[in-house]
Amino acid sequence: MSIFNVELKKVVDDSYEIEIGFELEDKLITDLKNGLAGNIQKFAVVTDSIVKELYADKILAKLTEAGYHADLFVFEAGEKQKTRETKEMVEDAMLAKGYRRDCCIIAVGGGVVTDLAGFVAGTFGRGVPFINYATTLLAAADASVGGKTAVDTPLATNLIGLFNQPEKVYIDIATWKTLPKRQLSSGLAETIKHACIASREFFDYLKEHIEDIQNINQEACEHIADENCRVKYQVVMKDERESGLREILNLGHTVGRAIETVSDYKLLHGEALSIGMVAEVKLANKLGYMTKEEGEEVISLLKQANLPVAIPKYIDREALVKKLYTDKKVKNGQLRFVVQKGIGDIVEFSEGVFATPVEESEARIIIYDM
């Protein structure tokens, strides 16, 4: 018998920049010229069927014009396309066009595109660099910090994937102008969630500026993009592997994800989240972590953002309760809910645990009451 020791201790630097601005296509090219992706000359631009014509075509043209070898890889738009099949399709198309290890992926789109393209990049040739060019508020709020990439499978959401950090993220506010109003509101839900988690000041800013944001006022939009990054970064930095603190980002997501599924994705992610946040506000009220007034402030801001704050009639409430309490996370008949304390703070229940267990009967009362 013998033991052989493989020593693999090393310093890894995955740091990157998020650039927030207006029309950043030329900046992307300048950055590439200045070595953002090293010596790489081949760029796979991954996008969806909607963003293609809006922005990806333009970026492709600029890459080609700058002398780079670049191709477009387009998949059908929509949350339902975030699958292993789409990943395979992109991989095969890249391989067929001769892409190997010496390429860089540029994801142009919203969260579905950046999640999927980041995952493709992580396993293509055992890992090639990638850049996110985020074109939605939701991607700005959710997908630019944290390195989470994944696809969905019939049995689980976001469970097949990787932690993978981009070379750089661009948040191009100008692209929000072409976002359908519903999508913009959907992104605002994550923004409001971030404020509820971490900053009363940011919450008040939103109350005051929600109309500016809806009108894509550059200053207001840049401010919220920046705050979104800041809150998420604070949380993620302290807990890169989602062991404890990161759980607070799930505020509103317990009911939110369930309702999103039960609606068969008729509700957008942010819309489902908004309803989930109302459920969790009601829970926080009940548990005494939030006053009735604070709860109403949250609900009122969600309404201002044109988000739903009640469970739609077409949702079977019992199916929703069942969905929640057959989840793998249910332990001893209890499901854990992240609960906020007032606005801008989170209850820490015990060291490293930010969620409280809730019985099915309690959850049922709240849900039937919405």
Next chain:
Amino acid sequence: MSIFNVELKKVVDDSYEIEIGFELEDKLITDLKNGLAGNIQKFAVVTDSIVKELYADKILAKLTEAGYHADLFVFEAGEKQKTRETKEMVEDAMLAKGYRRDCCIIAVGGGVVTDLAGFVAGTFGRGVPFINYATTLLAAADASVGGKTAVDTPLATNLIGLFNQPEKVYIDIATWKTLPKRQLSSGLAETIKHACIASREFFDYLKEHIEDIQNINQEACEHIADENCRVKYQVVMKDERESGLREILNLGHTVGRAIETVSDYKLLHGEALSIGMVAEVKLANKLGYMTKEEGEEVISLLKQANLPVAIPKYIDREALVKKLYTDKKVKNGQLRFVVQKGIGDIVEFSEGVFATPVEESEARIIIYDM
């Protein structure tokens, strides 16, 4: 415009142990009890249809007996199963049985199993730990150091995958007794390659002990397992991301991989490698890096190991040349071959480059001459 800096610099320790011994099943259980996989209580044992009955069933029983929750995930044996489809199948079966992030994968088998299971582990729940229990000489020689995991696709071999390090590797020599003779010889090809790369002394040991190894003499087998790890480790340690030095591990693989494909996998990997090494020995002879006698020594050792040293009649030589020179790696009509210098040394052509470009016409002469 504003820039947000995401700082992600950290020390990562992926170190692990390779334990080489005889019947290590109980040792695995003891290690788990002693915290090898932390507090994890759920183990997904991934194996193939041949190894299942030979070893994986036994390991599953021992895990269950020790009080762990464990299930077997079995796929059809064979190189052709190392696909994204098999990966999906394992993932879906794990999800269906309730496996989530709190599990550990134990790969029991040869290189196909460890490559595939290591890749599954890398993306399941964005990464769960895994342990390799290697049951073939090839896995011992090739798959225990380096962290390479991957699947094949119709358009590319090993191009979709990850660098992912196991928690521990067990090389159980006792399992080699059930290896078909062809498989054992196939594993010896990688072993001989390692000797040719890095150690005249190891090469001489193999010449003397090849029969002991074929008879699974414990001491001789442990010695070669150890030397295999040592050589591979030396190379991989110096170059974890395969930018330069690691290229020398491709000795024999340029022709080897091409012939493996052209044979439609009728040749085992090590058999194809053996033929590839003969081709590269002839090239080294021609270029003056190896004497005729040294070349014959290598060929003679391959023969001793019952490995083929000529291109089988059923292989279309022109198809082989074509396969080689339509490879993506061909640049300006030249393909790069790693070349050894004498035995146990490698020619360094220029800093960080260990392969020499060869014209199609030169390669054709060598191939038609075999």
